[in-house]
Amino acid sequence: MKTRDKILTQSLKLFNEKGMAQVGVRDIARSLGLSPGNLSYHFPKKEDLILELVNRMRAKNDAFYQQYFAALPSLARFMETMRGIFFNQYDYQGLLIGQEEMKRILFNEYDYKAVEERRKAHFRTIFLGLAAAGEMKLESEDADFLVSYMTLFGRFWILECFVSTPDLPKDEAVDKYLLLLARQMSLFATEQGKESLKPFFE
Amino acid sequence: MKTRDKILTQSLKLFNEKGMAQVGVRDIARSLGLSPGNLSYHFPKKEDLILELVNRMRAKNDAFYQQYFAALPSLARFMETMRGIFFNQYDYQGLLIGQEEMKRILFNEYDYKAVEERRKAHFRTIFLGLAAAGEMKLESEDADFLVSYMTLFGRFWILECFVSTPDLPKDEAVDKYLLLLARQMSLFATEQGKESLKPFFE
DNA sequence: GTCTATACAAGGATAGAC
DNA sequence: GTCTATCCTTGTATAGAC
Numbered sequence: 001m002k003t004r005d006k007i008l009t010q011s012l013k014l015f016n017e018k019g020m021a022q023v024g025v026r027d028i029a030r031s032l033g034l035s036p037g038n039l040s041y042h043f044p045k046k047e048d049l050i051l052e053l054v055n056r057m058r059a060k061n062d063a064f065y066q067q068y069f070a071a072l073p074s075l076a077r078f079m080e081t082m083r084g085i086f087f088n089q090y091d092y093q094g095l096l097i098g099q100e101e102m103k104r105i106l107f108n109e110y111d112y113k114a115v116e117e118r119r120k121a122h123f124r125t126i127f128l129g130l131a132a133a134g135e136m137k138l139e140s141e142d143a144d145f146l147v148s149y150m151t152l153f154g155r156f157w158i159l160e161c162f163v164s165t166p167d168l169p170k171d172e173a174v175d176k177y178l179l180l181l182a183r184q185m186s187l188f189a190t191e192q193g194k195e196s197l198k199p200f201f202e
Numbered sequence: 203m204k205t206r207d208k209i210l211t212q213s214l215k216l217f218n219e220k221g222m223a224q225v226g227v228r229d230i231a232r233s234l235g236l237s238p239g240n241l242s243y244h245f246p247k248k249e250d251l252i253l254e255l256v257n258r259m260r261a262k263n264d265a266f267y268q269q270y271f272a273a274l275p276s277l278a279r280f281m282e283t284m285r286g287i288f289f290n291q292y293d294y295q296g297l298l299i300g301q302e303e304m305k306r307i308l309f310n311e312y313d314y315k316a317v318e319e320r321r322k323a324h325f326r327t328i329f330l331g332l333a334a335a336g337e338m339k340l341e342s343e344d345a346d347f348l349v350s351y352m353t354l355f356g357r358f359w360i361l362e363c364f365v366s367t368p369d370l371p372k373d374e375a376v377d378k379y380l381l382l383l384a385r386q387m388s389l390f391a392t393e394q395g396k397e398s399l400k401p402f403f404e
Numbered sequence: 405g406t407c408t409a410t411a412c413a414a415g416g417a418t419a420g421a422c
Numbered sequence: 423g424t425c426t427a428t429c430c431t432t433g434t435a436t437a438g439a440c
Contacts, residue, residue, distance in 0.1 A: 021223065034425090037418085145385050152362040155358075160353065162305075237407065243406065
C-alpha cells in the first residue's frame with residue numbers, strides 16, 4: 001500500500017473516531033510513523049486530504065445512483081439504493097459531522113450552487129420516475145415537497161443519529177433511518193408502491 | 203451596557219458572520235477595543251462564552267413553548283410557535299452551524315441522553331395534544347414517526363438552509379421551511395386541522 | 405473588581421537538507 | 423520521498439497595574 005493511501009485510510013479512521021477538528025496533522029503522521037513534513041509532501045494542506053476523502057465518498061455514492069438508474073424504477077429499488085448510500089455515509093461519518101469546516105472547504109472548491117441544483121434535479125428525476133412507474137401518486141406540488149424532504153433528510157440523518165443516539169451500532173442506525181424514510185415514502189405510495197416497500201417494515 | 207454583555211452580543215455577531223471556529227478570542231477582543239486578557243477575565247474559556255449564548259438561545263426557545271402550552275392546542279398555534287423558534291434559531295445561526303464543536307461542548311456539559319429524551323417526550327406531548335384536540339388523526343405509530351421527523355427537521359432545517367441557499371434572506375428562509383413543516387403536518391391533519399393550517403399555505 | 409501585558413503550548417504550513 | 427527546523431496563529435493562563 002502506498003504511503004498516500006495509508007495516509008487517507010488512517011486519516012478517515014481518526015476523523016471518524018474523534019472528528020476532523022480534533023485530529024491534527026501531527027496525530028496522523030505520528031500514528032503512521034511518518035514525519036509531519038512528509039505528510040505535508042503528500043497533502044500540502046489538511047484541506048487537500050479532506051477533499052480527497054470527500055471525492056472518494058462521492059464516487060461511491062454516485063455508483064449507487066448509477067446502479068439505480070440502470071434498471072426499472074421501483075420504491076424497493078430506491079430504498080435499496082438509499083441503504084447503500086446510508087452505509088457509505090456512515091463509513092465517512094467523520095466528514096459529514098464536521099459541518100462547519102466542511103462547508104467552508106466545499107464552498108471554496110466547488111460551484112456549490114450548481115451542485116445543489118443538480119442534487120435537487122437528481123431527486124426530482126427519481127420521484128417523477130417512480131410516479132411514472134405507478135409506484136407513487138404525486139399531485140401538483142408533492143414532487144417539490146418530497147425533493148425538499150429528501151435533500152434535508154439524506155444529508156442530515158447521520159448528524160441527527162450521532163447527536164441523539166451516539167452509541168447506536170451501524171446496522172441499527174441505518175435501519176432506523178431507512179424505516180423513517182420508508183414511512184415518508186409510503187405516505188405518497190400507490191398500492192403497488194406499498195407492496196414494494198413492505199420488506200422495509202419488517 | 204456592561205462589558206460582559208457587550209462581549210456576548212459582539213461574539214454572537216461575529217460567530218453568525220464567520221462561524222465559531224473562524225472567530226478567535228483575539229478577534230472578539232480587538233473588535234471591542236479590549237485586551238485578550240480582559241476577555242479571559244469575563245469568560246475564562248471560549249467554551250464558557252459559547253455556553254452562555256446557548257443558554258440564552260434555549261431560554262428564548264423555552265419561552266415560546268411555554269406560551270404554546272398556556273392555551274388550547276391547535277395546528278395554527280403550533281405553527282406560530284415553531285415560527286418564533288425558527289426565527290430564534292436563525293438569530294443564533296452561528297451556534298447551530300458549528301455542529302462539531304457544539305456537540306463536544308454540550309456532551310461535556312449536560313447529560314445529553316436525558317436532554318434528548320425530554321426533547322422527544324416534549325414533541326410527543328404536543329402531537330398527542332393535537333390529536334386529542336381533533337386537529338390531527340394519528341394511527342398506531344404515526345406519533346413516533348412525527349416525533350422523529352420533528353426532532354430532525356427542527357434541528358437541521360437551518361443547516362440545510364445555509365448549506366443549500368446561503369443567500370436567502372431571513373424572512374424567506376423561515377417561510378420556506380415553515381411551509382415544508384406545514385405540508386408535513388397536513389399529511390396527518392383532520393379537516394379541522396387543515397383549516398387551521400390554511401394561513402401557512404398562502 | 406476590572407483591565408493590560410505577557411508567556412506558553414499546540415496546530416497548520418513551508419523551506420531546505422538528504 | 424522523507425526528514426528537520428522554523429514560522430505564524432490560536433486557545434489558555436497568570437502576574438500585576440489601577
